Amino acid sequence: MTTQIPQDDPRLIWQNQRREHSSMTVEEVRLRAYALQTRIHRNLIVTIAVGFALLVFSAMMIMRLPYTPPRVIVAVLIVLIVITINRAYRAFWAPDTLSDDAAPSACLDFYRRELTAQYRAVALSWRRLLPEIALLAVVVRISFMATFRFDSARILLPVFLAITLAGRYWRARKLKRELETLSTFEKEDN
Amino acid sequence: MPPTISSVSQSQDDLYKQTTEMYGEALDRLVRAYELDADKRRDLLQEIHLALWRSFEQFEARCSVRTWMYRVAHNTAASYVMRQRRLNARLLSLEDIEAMPDSAGPSGPDSADRIALERLLELIHQLRPPDRELMLLYLEDVDAATMGEIMGISAGNVRVQIHRIKAILARRFHAGGQR
Numbered sequence: 212m213t214t215q216i217p218q219d220d221p222r223l224i225w226q227n228q229r230r231e232h233s234s235m236t237v238e239e240v241r242l243r244a245y246a247l248q249t250r251i252h253r254n255l256i257v258t259i260a261v262g263f264a265l266l267v268f269s270a271m272m273i274m275r276l277p278y279t280p281p282r283v284i285v286a287v288l289i290v291l292i293v294i295t296i297n298r299a300y301r302a303f304w305a306p307d308t309l310s311d312d313a314a315p316s317a318c319l320d321f322y323r324r325e326l327t328a329q330y331r332a333v334a335l336s337w338r339r340l341l342p343e344i345a346l347l348a349v350v351v352r353i354s355f356m357a358t359f360r361f362d363s364a365r366i367l368l369p370v371f372l373a374i375t376l377a378g379r380y381w382r383a384r385k386l387k388r389e390l391e392t393l394s395t396f397e398k399e400d401n
Numbered sequence: 402m403p404p405t406i407s408s409v410s411q412s413q414d415d416l417y418k419q420t421t422e423m424y425g426e427a428l429d430r431l432v433r434a435y436e437l438d439a440d441k442r443r444d445l446l447q448e449i450h451l452a453l454w455r456s457f458e459q460f461e462a463r464c465s466v467r468t469w470m471y472r473v474a475h476n477t478a479a480s481y482v483m484r485q486r487r488l489n490a491r492l493l494s495l496e497d498i499e500a501m502p503d504s505a506g507p508s509g510p511d512s513a514d515r516i517a518l519e520r521l522l523e524l525i526h527q528l529r530p531p532d533r534e535l536m537l538l539y540l541e542d543v544d545a546a547t548m549g550e551i552m553g554i555s556a557g558n559v560r561v562q563i564h565r566i567k568a569i570l571a572r573r574f575h576a577g578g579q580r
Contacts, residue, residue, distance in 0.1 A: 219574050221517075225430065226540070231439075240417065241454075392529075397558070399562070
């Protein structure tokens with residue numbers, strides 16, 4: 212920082228900052244890219260391995276469960292696991308191209324996509340919540356029946372669900388407000 | 402006009418090297434606007450450099466390298482802000498900042514550049530990603546047409562936003578931003 216910057220000119224103040232870090236060399240960037248790719252591959256291998264373990268576990272559950280409804284739910288779970296394994300497998304062999312998120316789209320488009328993705332992930336739609344509630348019910352039933360009386364689960368499950376739903380509702384509302392603000396921002400014109 | 406790189410035939414590495422030579426300092430300033438912690442700032446800068454290098458694999462010279470560089474850098478940084486959001490305070494828009502009473506006092510003749518810069522950074526860190534991007538591009542002296550291209554908004558919208566930024570900066574830094 213120099214000592215003769217007019218303090219009422221923010222642009223000069225901004226542009227005269229002392230440089231903190233030097234740029235990375237191509238070799239450094241390549242090394243980092245290689246490390247990132249290795250980490251991604253390792254995570255994908257872990258995903259595939261855990262997926263197969265869950266598949267075996269789910270198959271055993273289907274054989275042991277006495278009633279049809281829980282079996283159907285575990286079967287749905289198996290389908291989801293297979294889809295995840297398939298995606299991980301394809302990602303593992305895909306060429307190393309830039310992901311959609313990092314693609315150099317205009318900043319507002321990018322921000323809107325990120326917000327929309329987050330909103331969809333937490334939005335309170337029954338289409339998304341029903342399978343989650345069903346899976347949670349199965350997990351609670353299986354785990355609680357073995358150790359506690361099932362009555363406790365009847366209290367804990369609704370409380371847990373209510374907290375989860377409230378949290379998701381609050382987050383979704385916040386994200387929706389941000390999306391609305393972004394739309395207003397885009398429409399502001401002369 | 403920003404310097405241009407005739408790039409179609411150039412390799413990814415060459416493009417990266419030339420871009421960081423030309424805009425390395427601007428990138429260094431950009432990360433200050435997104436992260437206060439020095440260690441995390443270095444990590445974010447490296448993340449941006451990596452994203453930039455990888456992005457040049459797709460560069461087809463449909464826009465200037467400067468526009469491309471700012472888009473990649475801002476998008477990477479915005480993504481970073483959104484990941485860190487849970488830990489941060491509520492972010493504001495330019496409109497919110499305009500409506501807020503000015504908490505910082507006027508800078509006296511004995512104020513140091515550092516204090517002025519800190520006030521500027523404090524203001525920038527309160528902004529939501531789109532407003533922050535506009536503010537930074539304005540501070541970097543990027544022209545309105547390029548700002549529109551980087552942000553993906555109309556020239557009229559850029560003018561409205563610049564007017565708002567100038568008003569905020571003028572209020573906080575006396576006659577600053579009135580050029």
